[in-house]
Amino acid sequence: EEISQQLHKAQETAVHEQATLPAKALAASYEVAHLVAKAQKPHTIAESLILPAAIAMTLAMHGEKIASALKQIPLSNDTVSKRIIEIANDMKCQIIERVKNCRFSLQLDESTDVTSVAQLLVFVRYSYEGKLHEDMLFCSPMEGRCTSSDIFNCLNGWMEDAGLQWANCLSICTDGAAAMLGKNKGLKAKVLSVAPHAKFTHCIIHKEALPSKTLEPELNNVLQTAIKMVNFIKSRPLNTRLFTLLCQEMGSSHESLLFHSEVRSLSRGKVRTFLSDANSAFAHHLTDSEWIARLAYLSCIFDKLNMLNLSLQGLNTNILTLSDKVNAFTKKLQRWAVRAESGDFEMFSELHDFLEEEDVNVNSSKASINVHLQSLLEKFHQYFPTGNVENYDWIRQPFTSCSSNDLSSELEDALLELSSDRTMQTSFFWVCVKQEPPDLGKKALEMLLPFASTYLCEVSFSAMGVIKTKQRNRLSLEKSLITAVASLSPRLTKILSEAQAQVSH
Template structure:
């Protein structure tokens, strides 16, 4: 059955006018390197996203070895490299090396392929740094969770305690650096069960109980829970079949502006955008000033990191997003004939109405008969992956 499904995907990729690849090298539970590949392609006026294949890699996961596996699969299944318009990877040197990386090798056989550095990978890196004070709180929170979750007896007793206290949840969640959404979920659950955790640590005479008794420490934990929950929301928005480069760019720009806005509000003494923190401060009768400096430093640091990883560049090919209000002078590499076709399309009110009823990719695929060159160019902008979220 699995072979049949894969064959259907391969057949669809062969028939698609263009396709893009998303790949990542991951290590499984047996510490073996595995190459995972997803593909985006066009079928019946829609963009589809499917798992293509997974293949074990040798101990030395070099660009040559990864490309050999990928190229062998393409040749065995008669997939034309020339129709590959995009490749999305993380920032590892084996993937992105300027002279001998995987991307360079793919572009030698697929000149039209544009490389995208996984947006979620960059987002995860941009949010990883934090002031040492908050990093210490995170480490101590992980120790508390591990104390309860890593020992079977503790986990069972804690679960019984949660049931007796009528808690909404019965267990904590383990933290994993590999899974990007893990940090926010772990902290949120720990904050939800903070009273139960305090009682449990006190009963077993753990020295970690001092952290849960320190309301300033709990306030910092609550802040981390709130801010990473917002980061997780952004992370999820950067995934999915309908996520294209324009949508992802908008989400990132919006989040950067929110970071600036949140910092300004904290400076004014308001934390209403962080509900868990607001609740902890109110119950403990603490003022925002007790952690105002560290929160502002963290938010400003994240804002600068997002600037470093994503820059201030203006998105090109805006005519793809809205062909009905394009500027007179275009700078997106359109030929004279394509500019004239775009001018004609922009005055068609029926097409404008159609665009409001369907997705962006579906619209450009639907005008392929009337405006073939523009349609092909637009689809090649929209099909490439913006992120690799294989670990999630």
């Protein structure tokens, strides 16, 4: 009888394992599909690589019995595509549920994919459970000429279908194109007709790039010649290979850069010889000390501009923090201009080292450098006029700022009360961003919610280029892109409860 009970128990365990295995295989299928989408890989990789690799590893470490169970996981191309669509739909539902009853800001941009279809990307920033979140709202293909009317109709139609209210939209960030910011026929005019309170912000990264394009004629000639040198080498496979060997002989850590701070007089002579042997008309420039001094300056100033550009990128940025970075760079420009006027180029390391080693008279180059620094400074003042950012110090330091010109008398009184309440010091930010903040918190959100750049759109365009290729040109882009760039996690328990477990075959 005891043996009979043991056999019966073993049978029950086997039946239970057999019944639960398809459900586990289904869950594993969704997990793998999510990973494939996040990695921006072709959907076929799950069946052709991931599953065989998982079986091989499990077989080596745990044996045939456990490895054979993995074969039941459904991971065909169509299955993975279906899973990604379901995951993306769940993420969209989560975002809409969060945004529906709160204030939000948008950033949007349009670009063309590999099939020449214009894709409109829209991201949203909103407050949820005491924190600011930013997620992709939707990606939609555009038809026709992609005019401001087309963009607005697409955006407005999507918001109506999703049940979002224009009254809750605080701001919209764009790249500053005429179709976006036109006063009469642009997207801005059309949005203001339905949301007159909405503010439009010009992407600060695009604005920063505009002053960088201004170059004095002498410096521009140097830059164009350097570009031609690079093209002369890179456009010919033989020259590229020979130049790589030259860099290896010089012991350079870079083998594909024409000029670098480590390339001194010896290596410059070798490069000049290389260009002469290749019958290049550019060789004589490497004997011109003033030309090299200007090139060294361009290398330094572009490096500093690139560092500023990189510092303006990233997630969860806002107008206040990015404005501080631009203001800091503008002040540096002022200091650099003063020091350059006196002949001190220590802040430009490559130029400074070159001048010291070569003992070059840089008077003629100094004039063009000073003119460029002043021009750059004027452009930064033009594109980034001195604003009233200090008026919002109470947002970052509410307990040290007791007044602000931006606040009404009633809100200023509220700020005085807050600055005197030591108990509130640890919870002020939560008060600012929770779903039903006080009036002072609402005012703070007007500065914290708006996007300062279209960084998320630009990053997603890069992902779009990886996801939708010539080999995958019929792919449903929106679902794959949302799943790839989303910061949310899919509610797999909910999805699985609505799905039917099917064993792969």
